[in-house]
Amino acid sequence: MKKDKFIWNYVIVNVSRTWERVRVTTENQEMPLDNIASVDAIIDISDTIYNGSIIQSFINATEIGREDYWIKNTIEGMSDWFIEAEAERIIRQDYL
Numbered sequence: 001m002k003k004d005k006f007i008w009n010y011v012i013v014n015v016s017r018t019w020e021r022v023r024v025t026t027e028n029q030e031m032p033l034d035n036i037a038s039v040d041a042i043i044d045i046s047d048t049i050y051n052g053s054i055i056q057s058f059i060n061a062t063e064i065g066r067e068d069y070w071i072k073n074t075i076e077g078m079s080d081w082f083i084e085a086e087a088e089r090i091i092r093q094d095y096l
Contacts, residue, residue: 003050004059011055012046014080018087019045022096032095041095049086 019042023031033041049055058069058079076082 007055007059008046008050010079011050011083012042014083015042015046015049015087018084019091021084022088022091026096045087045090048090049083052086054082 019031019038023029031038054073057073058066061069070079070082071077074082076085
């Protein structure tokens with residue numbers, strides 16, 4: 001499946017920001033993976049979110065279907081909030 005480059009970049013930036021935000025709140029501000037290994041984790045988390053039903057439905061929605069999409073389909077109500085909430089859930093569940 002070919003990725004929508006704009007949406008993919010948007011997801012990966014928000015996941016990266018979330019990874020760092022979680023890191024600075026951990027004891028000793030350390031994650032279980034070093035900086036190099038964390039790149040693979042961030043990409044894996046981004047893939048999971050990107051390939052999830054919410055993002056895929058947004059990508060495949062018509063222009064009219066995209067109006068108020070995030071309010072109608074997520075608790076968070078905004079794309080970046082949704083991505084960051086999902087990223088934090090995955091990070092805490094699978095990496096901490």
